[in-house]
Amino acid sequence: MENQGPHVHRRWNPLRRSWVLVSPHRAERPWQGEVGQKAVPQAVSHDPNCYLCPGNTRAGGVVNPAYNGVFSFVNDFAALLPDPAEATGASSSPLLLAEPARGLCKVLCFHPDHSLTLARMTREEIRPVVDAWTREYIELGDLDWIQYVQIFENRGAMMGASNPHPHGQIWSTGFVPDEPAAETESQREHLARTGCCLLCDYVAAERAAGQRIVFENDHFMALVPWWAVWPFEVLLISRRHARALPELYNDERDGLADALKRLTTRYDNLFETSFPYTMGFHQAPTTGVPSDRRVPSGRVAGVETTGDEHPEWHFHAHFYPPLLRSATVRKFMVGFEMLGMPQRDITPETAARRLRDCSEQHFWPRGRERT
């Protein structure tokens, strides 16, 4: 079962408890190797029309400070609001269920330079972003009504990103959203049944198999998961069992910055474009990690995970990129995938090999656009 030949099969995702259909014979259609329009990086370091650039005025009239590192603010057009919602009126049927939803949505600018992306930032520039994500997880999670902190980045117009300025979002919610809730259940069930962490076991299985690992550093492994749905989907996973960002040691935060740099560079080099994706971290719900066990930014973590709440949770990031064959040819989730189940053509093993073959030197080096 390990070495899947060219026959159609379906694979189990134990984290999400769902299936994906793999049709490798369809990938035997001639590979055009086409490279679409190269996406040249933004030419200007400061765009007067960008609402995220330092010193610019955002919609609503707030002026950004002249920040020179990371910068976060509450989203001016937040999907969730912190004020207690009005109780919804009694429904005439249990099938017409609703409940109030509270949350706090923030925007985090990674860098003041409008022309950059994570792929084209240095490790030293990405590390403060890791620290800011950690700080936000702690501060938002410390609010007693917040149960989950979802950190994510939508990269590229293809993923609906409205602004090329390097930035991400942090939506914290008074409930645990569906995806992390499902992963909580899977990890909890695996721990109860086997006494082991699901993702620690999975990392060991992938290391033994060897075929789907893209690269590793001392602290993180990047792999195309066995159950990948998107063509070049990657799971970035901490090698040590840690439940959440605040539990990462200082050198592990450096390791995360290094892994993000290397993965996004390989992505850009794959089709010589600014590779679009949605990425985000999955970590323990904040209700289960008391704040006195969390480690403030800059200190070394020394948190024992056993005995605390959510021992089942293993920190990781998902990268979901839409591109399939070139800088312009994307995968669509339509038809059978909307009505039946997800399906993929190229195998996760092939995708991992192609990402392994990519250079870690960016095809469009820093400074080139301004010379």
Ligand SMILES: [Zn+2]
């Ligand atoms: Zn900007």
Ligand SMILES: [Zn+2]
């Ligand atoms: Zn683990």
Ligand SMILES: [Zn+2]
């Ligand atoms: Zn996850």
